[in-house]
Amino acid sequence: MVISKKEKNDILIDKKLYTISAKNEHIIIEAKKLSIGYTSRKKKTFIANHISFGLKKGELGAIVGINGIGKSTLLRTLGRVQPKLSGSILINNEPLESLKSDELATLVSVVLTEPIASKNLTVLQLVSLGRHPYTNWIGTLSADDQSKILKAINMLELDHLQHNKCYELSDGQLQKVMIARALAQDTEIILLDEPTTHLDLYHKVHILKLLQRIAHDTKKVVLYTTHEIDLAIQLCDKIFVMNRDNNSFGAPCALIESKSFEDLFPKDAITFNPESGSFKINK
Amino acid sequence: MQRSNTYLFPFLLLFLVLLFCFVLNLSLGSVAIPFNDTLTSILGGQIENESWQYIIWNYRVPKAFTAILVGSGLSLSGLLMQTLFRNPLAGPFVLGISSGASLGAALLIMGSTLFSQWFIFEVINDVSLAIASSIGSFLVLLAVIAVATRVKDTMALLIIGLMFGSITAALVSVLSYFTDADKLQQYIFWAFGSVGNLSGFQLALLSVFILIGILLSIISVKSLNALLLGENYARSLGVQLKKTRFIIIVATGLLAGAVTAFAGPIAFIGLAVPHLTRQIFNTTDHKILVPAVLVYGAILLLLCDLIAQLPSSSYVLPLNAITSVVGAPVVIWLLVRKKKMIF
16 A cells, blocks of 8 residues: 555644544643652762652642652752653653753742842832743833733732832732732643742741742642641642652542651651641551 | 833833933033033034134034043953953953053153164054053063963963063063153053044944944853853853953953053953942843943043043043042952952
8 A cells, every 4th residue: 555645644643643632731841750859970969769640630749758859859849940860850741851942941940948139129120030031132011911821920929019129028028929920821731849838837828828829820830848847738639748769749638548648757756647747656 | 022112111221321411511611611602513403602612513522422432342251251261350451461562652652762763663652552562561462362272261361361461561661660751651641541533433433343343242242141150150051162252352451452552541341330230230241241232331430531631620530530439449349349340
């Protein structure tokens, strides 16, 4: 049988379409057998391996684990702040490394733990920088840009602060401004590295509920790292538990059932109570 | 945004001050020419005293234009450095560019006695001096760029620049130890800094370099604004860091290198002007800051040159000393009043 070139093309396209629809099309960000760490001149230092998970549209996810397990490294790797060591990261079924930097900027926004370089920016200017990937060569804001900036400021209740300089703000306020900036960037995925450190319980809950609202209302994927496992259990749709070679991923209830939280900490110091979903100090 | 309109007034004011300083710079000097006559002369009118006409057009106008170019170029390179290195103390000197130029000039002036057997430049004049210092700053710039591609941390790059500065300073002092008094004096005179004595060709060359530097800065305005958040955030906003860093370093090198080559090392303008500008224009937006530092730097250098000329006397003070005397207290004042230097 002779197949013309056009027919061959059509078959190829069909095949491609098929493979795409065969995968779960709702998964926005996916990690497959990912290894993370640092590369120096010759040596690769692995921090964590066997990382696999996926988040769907409108889900709030948390990455939990003990200090030094690689939560921040994972988050930074997902946001391409640093390179992965092996495995793959897919954004809308496309490999992360194949995306151009301006494309990536319209898909993923990040809130990092590092302080911003210039605290002399006003809140409005800082949030406006979130529109950077969409503006022209000199950064002129269109009417659409402005409405998105104001919407982000409004959503985080920062209206009264918008002309304040960043050095005048408290830690909690600055964190909200950084989240507003990520929101103004209008990406499908928002990654946050420990957004609730340095905050009191009320403001922790406030920020986390806000993230939940952002995920559920605006149908974005919100993924953050945290130490507060009990808060994550109460608020998140999915949790990725990092525990050396025994990582697990799922809905909080399923993770409690599979006893994923039990051996996070040494048993003689802290035990997990599955009924309340919280940790207790052993006296 | 509407906000850019609010800067219209300060810009207008700054331009008027610039024009005033320009004319003032033309009228004052070892021979005082009345302000009105100066104005008439540069507006194309005829003034009675022909020697005044001659002084203005053949000596003071090129000098004033050089001062404008030097002030603008140094200030802009200071602004670029402060944003790129996220360090309020950064300036054109920290990348070792100015010290590279000094080394070039020192080798030409003082090295000729040491290496006389294979020395090509027998004639030491303004042109060969400019060439030598350009080569010096360009070589240091190349070394810095070579390091910049390997070192990811800009803070480390800043320290490397300072180290380059130390090495060149050491080489210069070795050279000056072995040279004779005449040559040493000649080098010191170059190091005093001066905006006078540039030929038309040199002035044109300087303008071309400054213009390229300004153009490169203008195309980087958007990335410079993103860099205010830090490199990681800038990258997450789609800024191509390597390319941006390269463009900014080249722009700085052209601006500071060309200025130092033609006018000698002039201290503190690059460091102080961006901070002074932020006092008037309370913004971090480089769309406003880039043109503002250009005008502000020009004004400040015109004034410094005016003081250096010691009006109505036949003495001329070293320009470099005046800029330091004006610049250093400004930095101290900013630190004391603001408690911290922000950028």
